[in-house]
Amino acid sequence: MSKTSHENNKESFEINKDKPVLLLGEGKDEFNFFTGLVKHLGLTASIQIAQYAGKPNLSAFLSTLSAQTGFPSLRTIGITCDADDDHSATLASVNHSIQQVNFPEHIKVKTYILPGEDKSGALEALVLEAAESSPAWNCVERFTKCVAPNDKPSLSSAQTDKRRMHAWLSTLSKPELRLGEAALKHHIHFGHQVFKPITDFPTSLVPVTKDQ
């Protein structure tokens, strides 16, 4: 995972003291997806997005984050994670990572396991469900069926979702985009009912002030 020092000239991630909420995604795609979603929701003034470089790194990320800052202005941390094959095991793992870190009492930590309650899968599953109503969906399905006989061994359901995802993204007006980039560039219709729970999640993280 390590990079050379020459690759580390990018702007580094620090807790934004003006934002009460930190929303965490698994990787760069999720970072971009949630950045697009939070913009769509008009919550950029309250929510900072970050990514923890994959499920196995969540624990190390949270403890490193804790060393970086005392979270003086932070009120809520929202942690999202892909369920993959086992929703309840993922939830248990995320909760375990949270318990390893001694967060200050004033911070609430909430979790959301994608794609949704008790479901296995990942963020892609949600986006694909929304994409089913798009004009090119039939082409995606035909492509998937067409190439399936060449799979030796057969792809898992999650891998098939990733194939569908790439196929669908390639039908967009900018076919080079990745999932997160597509969300950033407004190619994902966040108003679709399938996104309702994941749309509600960031909103639920923002503390209600007396003025509201």
Add this chain to the structure above:
Amino acid sequence: MYDSLFIANFRAFEKIEIAPLHRVNLIAGGNNVGKTSVLEAIWFALQDNPFTAPETHTSRAQALFRRSAINYAPHTQSPPDDTDNFWKWLFFQKDTSRQISIGLSSSAAPLNDRLLTFRFEGAQLNAAAGKVHSVLGQHSSSSVKPPVSSPGCITLATFHSSPVIDAERVNTVSVINRDDELVTYLKLIDPRISKLKYLKLPGHQHPYVYADVGLGKGKELIPATQLGQGTARMLGLFASLMTERARVLLIDEFENGLQHDAIGPVWSALGKFARDNDVQIFATTHSYECIAAAHEAFSDNAEDFAVIKLRPDPAQGIAAFVLDHANIDVAIETEMEIR
């Protein structure tokens, strides 16, 4: 190797414990969180008598510590300037009614736990190392019997070596038949070096160190002073560590004077030296590049290296977090600020 450091009422620290310590400890944090103070604390804890330390050590301490007008003379009465401008400032919030305590613990032989305390009794500053007791400005050194011998301690930030002194050190390294070893470490920084020689050229006033770097057809030796800055600096340091058999190395602002592409090789060489010679390193840095380079240099010996992150904490004043390989890995991957 020391496992933990405890500091109370010293400089920026009301109370802080840093554990576990590693073979190589890189101290990071924002301005004025006490990075250099940790080095100072370790230095003090390793002195048998901080008031009567040998001249050379005292000079190093003063240069490692803050800029000071102290005209420190160990065996004369200490002038009031010293007390007012230096010693009182060692106390947390300059509160001299409390006692400074600095402890280093080790679970492994041959090092023993060290505890140094300072306290004012009236206008008199007393220091005690274990059962040892000494008073600033008094001739107490002859009566000082440290309970345990302190390991040698070298401070790189104040390593004002000269080519002539380096030459004598390299000569001493040759005498103890460790010059090949010295070349091995230097090759990690400059792979061209195949041999070092202590030579006094005809007509020259002093002997100097010359290096065989395979230069030109005649393979002419070049003066070590003409090697890269990192190499020349490390030549003097390694030779000094080898001849003084120091067990602790303190480096303030590691990256100072090093080009960015030299930082990684210098870490690799220092890491190997530290492992081979049972040396423990404490360094400070402001630089993300320095942390990333060290992390990479220690990737095959991850258990040897940690970043100690200091930051203000509402409950503790200054808190210390020891970041291990996994922490640093994820910080680099997510571009998290850990300086």
